[in-house]
Amino acid sequence: MTSGLARTDDLAVAVAGLHKRYGTHAAVDGLDLAVETGEIFAILGPNGAGKTTTVEILEGFRTADSGSVRVLGHDPAQAGRAWRSRIGVVMQDSTEQSELTVSELVHHFATFYPHPRDADEVIDSVGLREKAGKRAGTLSGGQRRRLDVALGIIGRPALLFLDEPTTGFDPHARRSFWELVKELRDDGTSILLTTHYLDEAAYLADRAAVVSAGRVVALGAPDELGGPDARRPVVHWTQDGEPRSERTSAPTALVARLAREAAGPDGEVPNLRVVRPSLEDVYLGLVGREEHPTGPDDQPPVAEPTARLETTR
Numbered sequence: 001m002t003s004g005l006a007r008t009d010d011l012a013v014a015v016a017g018l019h020k021r022y023g024t025h026a027a028v029d030g031l032d033l034a035v036e037t038g039e040i041f042a043i044l045g046p047n048g049a050g051k052t053t054t055v056e057i058l059e060g061f062r063t064a065d066s067g068s069v070r071v072l073g074h075d076p077a078q079a080g081r082a083w084r085s086r087i088g089v090v091m092q093d094s095t096e097q098s099e100l101t102v103s104e105l106v107h108h109f110a111t112f113y114p115h116p117r118d119a120d121e122v123i124d125s126v127g128l129r130e131k132a133g134k135r136a137g138t139l140s141g142g143q144r145r146r147l148d149v150a151l152g153i154i155g156r157p158a159l160l161f162l163d164e165p166t167t168g169f170d171p172h173a174r175r176s177f178w179e180l181v182k183e184l185r186d187d188g189t190s191i192l193l194t195t196h197y198l199d200e201a202a203y204l205a206d207r208a209a210v211v212s213a214g215r216v217v218a219l220g221a222p223d224e225l226g227g228p229d230a231r232r233p234v235v236h237w238t239q240d241g242e243p244r245s246e247r248t249s250a251p252t253a254l255v256a257r258l259a260r261e262a263a264g265p266d267g268e269v270p271n272l273r274v275v276r277p278s279l280e281d282v283y284l285g286l287v288g289r290e291e292h293p294t295g296p297d298d299q300p301p302v303a304e305p306t307a308r309l310e311t312t313r
């Protein structure tokens with residue numbers, strides 16, 4: 001039987017009871033997290049939830065007040081250069097205004113690592129081949145972000161941190177970036193992603209944690225977050241001039257009943273829609289419930305409908 005420590009050190013990231021205060025404000029308040037080796041793990045949560053603070057502690061850029069943190073089997077606060085060379089970081093704010101060209105920068109960064117990827121292949125993979133000879137300072141916001149990603153993966157990291165990586169990407173660039181992230185995962189890279197784009201988490205993440213007020217409030221595969229109740233379809237219709245909605249695991253039976261009882265003279269039930277809650281609906285329910293706790297016996301909130309019937313996974 002393996003010991004608890006051995007199991008912890010098999011994980012890419014293992015966090016237990018993490019606390020971090022700024023003055024009197026608890027930014028991280030007893031957070032637990034386990035990222036399996038080889039998975040894409042997304043951290044979701046509203047502004048100020050403590051995501052960046054957590055990730056920066058994992059990256060070794062901030063110190064925790066208390067709690068246990070292991071990243072690739074080491075405490076980031078104590079880890080040295082060998083550990084750092086196995087970590088790739090794409091931070092939220094890129095400040096790169098370099099006079100160097102894209103190609104020069106990527107080749108230069110490659111020299112920092114013992115087993116770098118091929119610099120030209122990396123430039124290709126982030127879609128910057130056309131810009132390879134251009135100075136980094138002249139790139140657009142989205143192109144600069146892709147350069148950040150190139151610099152984050154050039155060292156062939158075992159664990160890659162992506163903090164809101166596709167902010168400013170056009171839809172095409174996002175799609176190709178998502179494919180790149182999946183390829184990295186398939187290549188064996190563990191990936192910890194923070195994002196506000198729930199379609200991104202739904203598409204990419206093997207598992208996700210929703211963080212609110214410095215703690216994990218839900219954890220699971222994106223299509224299972226919030227539990228089965230939160231995923232039950234919601235039937236919306238109008239009756240006697242009033243909008244109605246009902247969450248049900250038998251939408252067909254409900255629609256059949258409405259057809260008998262609530263249809264107008266034309267045989268139609270006004271404004272009838274069956275909506276399967278998207279990840280965004282579930283997320284908003286979770287975060288809203290956390291911010292306005294109402295008690296353990298409450299039904300999950302009936303999500304407002306969105307145009308989507310399914311997540312994009």
Ligand SMILES: Nc1ncnc2c1ncn2[C@@H]1O[C@H](COP(=O)(O)OP(=O)(O)OP(=O)(O)O)[C@@H](O)[C@H]1O
Pocket residue numbers: 022025027045046047048049050051052053054
């Ligand atoms: N250096 C700091 N000094 C004081 N307070 C801070 C500092 N950094 C973060 N905070 C506060 O800690 C809380 C958590 O911030 P954090 O940046 O970790 O949140 P986040 O979940 O990453 O938010 P966002 O989605 O907006 O990036 C916030 O209330 C923030 O104002």
